[in-house]
Amino acid sequence: MKRLTVAQKDLLLPVPYSERLFCIEKGLLQNGQRCQIGDCVLAVDPLKHELREPTKFTVRYKGSLRERRDRGTPYAGIYFGLVSTEPVQNFGPRQISCFKSIYSPDVLQYVIKERNEGDHQAVLCSLDWIVGLVDKKFALKSGDQVLWFDDERPTPLRGVVVRIVNDKLASVNFDMDGKKKSIDVEIEALMLASDYEVDTAERPRSPYPFDSQSDASAAAAAAAAADPHAAASGHRRQGSDYDNAPPPPYEPVDPLALATEHGLELNAAILVEEPRNHQPQQGFLRWCGSYRNEAIAGVDCEMTPFDSVSASAVRRACPDAPTDSSISFVQLNRVRLDPRFRETRSPAPDLTPSQRFGHKTCEIVDGDCKPVAHEHWGKLVGPSRGIQGHHNSCYLDATLFAMFTTVSVFDGVLNRKRNKKKDIPEYEEIQKCLKLNIVNCLREHQFVRADHVIKLREQLDKLGKVPGMLGEEKDPEEFINLLLDHALKHDPYIKLSSNQACHVLQLFVDSSQYDLKLPDTETLLHLTLLQAGLKLTQTPSCLVLQTPRSGKDYKLFDRVVPSTELDISNLLTEHPRQCCVCGKLAELECHDCFLQFQEASKDYTFCKKCFDNNKDHKNPKAQHKTVGIKYPKQVTKKYGKDKPVECPVKMKLFAVVCIHTSHYVCFLRLCQPDNRPAKWLFFDSMADRSGLESGYNIPEVTDAGDIDSWLNGSKLKDSSVQPPPEVKRLLSDCYLCFYSNEEAAMYR
Ligand SMILES: [Zn+2]
Ligand SMILES: [Zn+2]
Structure with missing residues (x-):
């Protein structure tokens, strides 16, 4: 079994549970990992893929929506903001000119900040939408540290690009079983190492597994041989301290105190100063720490700021540094509060x-x-x-x-x-x-x-x-x-x-003893009340059931069938109930019978005679326990022992x-x-x-x-x-x- 990396988990988090395996097996996960801002992808709404051809989109955003909180909890994982540059098939003309999203529109606006001439439609989506990569703008240069995703290997192999052979092949230096080996690899199968976080659980014990001194100098030498410019100037993606000595021992600092000292707040909107002639980068301050005796900041910006400190080096040196791949590290004195962050978003009050x-x-x-009557439903x-x-x-x-x-x-x-x-x-x-x-x-x-x-x-x-x-x-x-x-x-x-009363009944069941692959609300309602030892004291004029899940975060069952009708006769305290065998007035309940026989039947009420005649209860292994049913006098009077009961409440x-x-x-x-x-x-x-x-x-x-x-x-x-x-x-x-x-x- 392959273990997922942190980067892969982040990509899968926003995907519905039921689609995750599909994404892993069909290569969607790999697509999602490889595509970057500016790439062209094929995407389609997974709920409508039978109806629609995938559409070409440009990736305008890839990253977390952490600061977009939703009822106090952040959106988890990595999201994509896509913009189509051609009309979308099977959309009417009205939709084509508009932005449409399954997320709330203000989140989409946050991700796709401006609309260009020729943009037709925008979506904010998770990995499962992206079915293909059309044009991978993957500018690989010699000296780049890369990972090779070879199907034969359980984990990607790390190496350094020595030479670009042609637009499909690159010659890469790998360390295989202690020996240096140069292999020509398809560029398609490579990924920049800086785009990829290795799961801590997979990380080898050695603190510097990939770029120890000897590796680094070998790589630098190889890079110099292939492209003297890259080796001399140092590659930006590679991290500025690539060939320096290991960092000094870690001394933890309080990030909060450090931020306050610099007039900043954690999670505040900030600007990162960029070199002259460049606009400062907007982003959020996520972390502060000390690295090589210098105060540094972990910032979440759309693009990595210039001259940022190598993220992997900071994370190795400071165990408390955030591991999110969207975070870059810069000198803290380049960071200041964004003066616009208190700007109000409400519209001018004089608008009608x-x-x-x-x-x-x-x-x-x-x-x-x-209410709207049936002749007006149209x-x-x-x-x-x-x-x-x-x-x-x-x-x-x-x-x-x-x-x-x-x-x-x-x-x-x-x-x-x-x-x-x-x-x-x-x-x-x-x-x-x-x-x-x-x-x-x-x-x-x-x-x-x-x-x-x-x-x-x-x-x-x-x-x-x-x-x-x-x-x-x-x-x-x-x-x-x-x-x-x-x-x-x-x-x-x-x-x-x-004696409790409520407007909404939360369904909650211990499903461990039942085989509930595709439960319906009727079954879950009965099970909820049976397991809690509760009944309804009167027929509700309306009954709102909340399925066993908590918002978007947690689901007990992947799917629940909303029953079109609920038979609640057996859940009412004063209602005459039918023996499920002979149809006469039931005298006892056997909860252990629920969902056990006749293709998971929901029956569990018996008259004494039928209960005693039923072999399944008598089986000493089964040990079914019964609960007697108490009716009001008028019910026992009306039905006696022989009259069939036929008045279900639905x-x-x-x-x-x-x-x-x-x-x-x-x-x-x-x-x-x-x-x-x-x-x-x-x-x-x-x-x-x-x-x-x-x-x-x-x-x-x-x-x-x-x-x-x-x-x-x-x-x-x-x-x-x-x-x-x-x-x-x-x-x-x-x-x-x-x-x-x-x-x-x-x-x-
Ligand atoms: Zn009976
Ligand atoms: Zn039973």
Whole structure:
């Protein structure tokens, strides 16, 4: 087994778990490692690769997005900013002129700072998008330290370029088994050693494994023979102390104190002075330390500053120096604070909403509006539909769109009168904004302009309960709890037998004893409550389930199937329940039977007679433990021992909020009135963008086709048929699943 290097791990971090192996096996990882800023690559959205030919892009950015924090956690790993120089296939003319990204647009703007004449489209993406390198601008010179990626070897071989033979071959000096050997190698298979960090776990014990004195002088001699200029002037990439003696013993310094001493702050935006006639480099200060009795800084700049100190030498000398490949080291006295870093990014206050957010009007609607009825569903589809995203609002846009567009189960929230004793003073203001500015606009105009959502965010921000409501990205469940629980004090939808109540139920299971390859939400809901020893004390009018994952960072299962229907009969405390064998009133539960028999059946309730007749429980090895079921008197009276029980309680799926690399979107499932297959719509509040820094997002709702036929039945288990991209996305990204029970909604 090959171990991944730090550089490889960094490239794989932003890639979804399910795609990582593919990237390693199909050479995408190697492509990603080799391509640099300025290279031409072929890229395609991995979710749509069946539909699209790869497009030629130029790499405009490669690096970390560490300073772009997302709910307090940085984007992990290495990202690519690509710009296409030719029209993208299968995009309409509207998209071609715009910048489009699966990440929030302001991150894209950060990465691709300016738009050149002839740029058609920009994407910020991870490694899995890049399917090929077209034109590797790999200017190799003699004297360069390189790594040779030879398929025969477990680790790359390090050497020094002696001579460029032609545009395909280079003659490289390698140290093989203690002997110097010069080999002609394909340039394609080489990589500059400075672009590549060796995993510490692989590092040989010798402190100077690659450029010991003898190696260095041999390399210098070889380089001098081939190209006297390179040896004389010293190669920039090679590091300025290449042939110096080993560094003195390390004396640790406090980076924080050192930065303060120089009037700097760690992680602050800084400028690095460059030689005369060059603009200073912008970047961020990441580290300070002492190297060879000189104060040096670890800076994260787009390009390596001139005359930077050899990174590998600093890291060898200072074990606490950052190992991130995007960091270069320069003398600390070249670094100063960027005077522009406190510059505010908010637009001039005298702009009207239509100047800021486009000309589509969005009049506030008074009174009560019904959800969009099935005869008007067609009006929902198209560009500029749904809620217009602005500045990390996607979690809120996707959630509100799910809750209010086509269902009324949450309407109680909009209409409850203020209770002077119980409610907060801002209650009416927030409720009015939610109802008139957002829900009514969504239902009447099928469009909510971004300033309406900003107003709600401002009101919620003022409550001071959750910091950063105005600008930061949050989790949808955090928003639901803030809005429904804290601001509007709505009676919780979910009531548990432990006397706890909540608006969102987090699914969490110990899956160790089960074979859950592709679990559905119904199974996970039952397992969650069984393992916690909990029941629901009443049928919820709506049930929001959070899949077992934590945002974009952690997933218990690669994919989860949102069940289109949940049978919750067995989860209700007072509901008559059916024996899974004979259909009469069940008297006991056997949790050990759950998912054990009949192709992982979800049955676990029995009458005493059927339980005793079942061999599987009697097997002494199985040792199934039972729990008796206690019913209210009227239930036992009504059903007795002989009457069949036939009244399942079901919840219907109506929306799913999905997350992919910290961007939230929403799928709506529309149940047709006459039992025709449900329709599915897909909503993205930042689907498109008009203009760059001062522009605005264009939300969009698209038809997502027939998804029900994939979620129900056995098609997903058949590995010979590939689900369409929408279904793949739904399964791998589903985060919150919204269910309703209309009967319960009518009584409450
Ligand atoms: Zn029975
Ligand atoms: Zn059992």
